[in-house]
Amino acid sequence: MAEQEEQYKLTGMVCASCAQAVEKAIAKLPGVTEVNVNLAVERMKVKVDGNSLSPEQIIKAVEKAGYGAELAQDLTRESNEKEQAEKKESLKVKRNRMVGALALSVILMFVAMTKSFLGANVSQEIIKAFIELVLTIPILWFGRDFLIVGSKALKNLAPNMDSLVLLGSGISFLYSLVNTIIMVVTQNSQPLYYEASGMILALIMLGKYLEAVSKQKTTTAMTSLLTLIPKTAIKLDDQDQPHEVQVDSIKVGDRILVKSGQTIPVDGQILEGSTTVDNSMLTGESLPISKFVGDEVVGGSLNQNGQIVYRATRVGEDTALAQIIKLVADAQGSKAPIARLADKIAGVFVPVIMVIALLGFIGWMLAGSTFAFAVNIFVAVVVIACPCALGLATPTAIMVATGKGAKFGVLFKDGAALESLTKIDTIVFDKTGTITQGTPVVTDVIVKDGFTKETVLQYAASLEFYTEHPLAKAILDANEKESLKVSDFETLPGLGIKGQLADKQIYVGNNRLIEQTKLTRDHKLAQAVAKMRSQGQTLVYVAAEQDVIGVIAISDPIKADSAYVIEQLNHKGVKTVLLTGDNKETAQKIGQEAGITEIISDVLPDGKAAVIKQLQERGDKVAMVGDGINDAPALTQADIGIAIGTGTDVAVESAQVILMDPELSALLTAYELSYKTMFNIKENLFWAFFYNILGVPIALGVLTLFGGPFLNPMIAAGAMGFSSVTVVLNALRLNRFKPKMFSK
Known part of the structure; x- marks a missing residue:
């Protein structure tokens, strides 16, 4: 049976001895697998094996110990x-x-x-x-x-x-x-x-x-977060007539009207209008962000100077703000x-x-x-x-530190994360979206005689349409021709993708794909590849049948603050490591720009966790910084996983610390706050x-x-x-x- 977790509100506790007495009383009950009493917030968390113990039995045990207890209400603005x-x-x-x-x-x-x-x-x-x-x-x-x-x-x-x-x-x-x-x-x-x-x-x-x-x-801090959620919103009906409704009644798919100066009630996607939004409550970033049709908006953020209509995509406990509040609590x-x-x-x-x-x-x-x-x-x-x-x-x-961290876009999942971060002596960084901006752009396309750049991009984009790889968007954005129909599409883990375009078998992937499938490339392409590699660009090969017909060069510049953050960490005596699946030349160039001395390249996603383990075996206390998706195994293996959030999805299960601000300087905020908290x-x-x-x-x-x-x-x-x-x-x-x- 799966464990069940319940939160209880306690009364009558006055000191640490009270908390210990309650914990001992509950721990003795059959079926209790974990109990944690927090004196400061007067709360008790109890994990029970299946349905072996009812809340009434737990409450009775607390009362027998001399204190009061009741099931804690869900954390909402009203309950707070x-x-x-x-x-x-x-x-x-x-x-x-x-x-x-x-x-x-x-x-x-x-x-x-x-x-x-x-x-x-x-x-x-x-x-x-x-x-x-x-x-x-x-x-x-x-x-x-x-x-x-x-x-x-x-x-x-x-x-x-x-x-x-x-x-x-x-x-x-x-x-x-x-x-x-x-x-x-x-x-x-x-x-x-x-x-x-x-x-x-x-x-x-x-x-x-x-x-x-x-x-x-x-x-x-918690009260401030809860008050960001407005009590009412303006909902448009099928005839576009506005009606004021309770935020709790909003459902996914509802159209919401938000006027200038109003708070956005739930997460969604803009259907009409444009505006600038203050997202500081979510990321700690004080600069306003421009939003247009198709862009996502987050509940609790402030609509500054434009009127928008948007479709609700996340409501209730699924909104980014609700997830933040739960994590902080x-x-x-x-x-x-x-x-x-x-x-x-x-x-x-x-x-x-x-x-x-x-x-x-x-x-x-x-x-x-x-x-x-x-x-x-x-x-x-x-x-x-x-x-x-x-x-x-x-x-x-x-309590103070986690609330303060949330204000600056840093979410600690628990007190252990705060403490663990101070013991770290090595920080491993993913490249794309962590050290770099995560928005790659196509810088060049080299093609085999008999083919055009437009054709190579069209072939690649037709296949990349079916993937979510960070480089796919760059290729799709660069393609100006209509995508072709793809059949027999297949993902080749760590190598690339392949599919049938009309009567041609098309491959799109990295150098490893070319070598393993024994595809051929002519002298002209080989020379171009050598030059682009020396410049540190990421290369995507496009092959038709058995021949490489083109190479797409993609560049992803480092974030403006990456070098500064690495310099500060090195100054504090922390070793920094770049861990990427990119080729050696690209990894070296990015690492040198950022100031990272130890660079590990050509590592498949499922091999990153093994690299982390090797670092730990040599005695390092390792933190892994990544995007929380393809880096999940490495984040889990590390002594502490640090995920760079997207600003909307903060439920990164594999990380103990979540940085809501995509800028890397948020890592320094987390590092400094943890040190000051532990010193306190x-x-x-x-x-x-x-x-x-x-x-x-x-x-x-x-x-x-x-x-x-x-x-x-x-x-x-x-x-x-x-x-x-x-x-x-x-x-x-x-x-x-x-x-x-x-x-x-």
């Missing part, structure tokens, strides 16, 4: 707006509760720090204790979600951050409550820590509120391999911290400290430890680990052994609250990323 509205309302509730808790905590602190504004006797101390108790109870109520979730996690033996907050705030409160009762019974003063209990909770609420506000900013919900260490630590983090806190309490008691001091040590340790920062370090950076992730992980490694010993009271200060639990709470905020804010710095633009 609904989710954003829900988050906005949730933020409002968090803000109101946080403000209330902070206000009461400030008053509580003032009361606690005042020696006795009512007097100095025990009776008045008791009154003061009751005032503090009355002020603390509403704070606990405002922060009840932390306490409830924390207690559930403890009950399920999967403690999380909320469990630490529960222990820290709860122990302070209960200790103070017991001492208040002792004061009433014995009429003796006792130490109280109501202010610590209240302020711990208030500061944690402040930190989590600021974290939630910051996390919302990591989803701006999948990437934002993925994990990078670098996160594995953080995940392993998060799985045992909270229990270890609880043990450390308990050992600290016992140690100080055995050392002769007061019970109150030992309790403060315990509370400080459980409160300062922060598993949130560990859990947010990687996914927040990936490493920064986040370093500070998350460093914070906990430094904070926990201080909370244990190590500094007091050397005459230093004791860490107040309230300061520890503030540090915990703000540690995860700093991780998210650091990830948001990636929003300032700008690629090094190449001036054409």
Whole structure:
């Protein structure tokens, strides 16, 4: 049975320990082959073997673990707006509760720090204790979600951050409550820590509120993509009358009218009119593109200054924009391999911290400290430890980076692609459409005596009409005569094509075809071939029966930025390789123009993967850059495949990175963004680990052994609250990323 994949929306998660608890709970279910919980986007991806497990069973397992779950809706503009509205309302509730808790905590602190504004006797101390108790109870109520979730996690033996907050705030409160009762019974003063209990909770609420506000900013790229899709469109009926319809109702074949300044609703082909289109949302290219009858237009792009009528060719989930949104969403919900260490630590983090806190309490008691001091040590340790920062370090950076990449026309399929690109030391380039412009033109036609250039082009074009080879269009464009009827057409893989034209067997192909079929060519053609090869032109042979009757020279100039990109990669220490099926002379010429030193030519499409494997066997970490069609095996074999998209079809299964801009400088954008992202992730992980490694010993009271200060639990709470905020804010710095633009 085939695997089924479902996305779930999760609620109640607060730290990496929560994500680990949910993953473990779901992984135990029979039939689950893969589960991935992303804390930053609060999503869970589950792959199930066939129909062995229903969504209801998975949801029930999540709820049993102490969290909420529901099937995620399809990602649309409407569902995103609904989710954003829900988050906005949730933020409002968090803000109101946080403000209330902070206000009461400030008053509580003032009361606690005042020696006795009512007097100095025990009776008045008791009154003061009751005032503090009355002020603390509403704070606990405002922060009840932390306490409830924390207690559930403890009950399920999967403690999380909320469990630490529960222990820290709860122990302070209960200790103070017991001492208040002792004061009433014995009429003796006792130490109280109501202010610590209240302020711990208030500061944690402040930190989590600021974290939630910051996390919302990591989803701006996805929201921007979704808002590109208009809600309505103008559809023409059979009588050419316009009607406003919902975009969701448009079907393939419908005729759509788009006026100047309007957004194109779905993909299609222009039937009437001409215009210029802003495609920057798709490719990152800011220059407008002229569009005429027959040209394709892409949904979400802006029709700038002309009115067009076009036929819808892709609608709904098939549009280029829908595919981009899906790829970005999948990437934002993925994990990078670098996160594995953080995940392993998060799985045992909270229990270890609880043990450390308990050992600290016992140690100080055995050392002769007061019970109150030992309790403060315990509370400080459980409160300062922060598993949130560990859990947010990687996914927040990936969310921002993948969204930023999409803005510049670079699509990463997952976090692993971002990480893998930084480890590459060799980049292999396909030639046609990658290093070159991909729009070859016929530059010369040499013919055998007795034939004309027009006849040779006519023969070649008649056969090439049935192929999709990049050189076919150049021949078809150069042919000015009417194509002839072809019978018995056959493709000869890696060689060319053949077919019957009237009473003649015609061959069109490369030098390998001529050699293998043992066709003859005269001295005049041989001399011309040698000259054209030395000029680096691609040669297409045309033969009738057993004789070569002509040679078509085709040139495909390199892209304007190819040499610049290769120079930059070489400067960064990356080896560059040109891998092509073209002849040695053509490959050498193109390679030299681009600045590529290692050139591998005369390789058939099915042999490119073998070349990649050979490079890997010599120890290279290889990336392959190609068009994603005939290069698919090589893209799959490479450590990372990079496909240059066409601007409309982005579902390149064999590639991990897709460059929507056909210019090669998009590769530098991907390369630079991956490096900056991984550096950002490493920064986040370093500070998350460093914070906990430094904070926990201080909370244990190590500094007091050397005459230093004791860490107040309230300061520890503030540090915990703000540690995860700093991780998210650091990830948001990636929003300032700008690629090094190449001036054409």
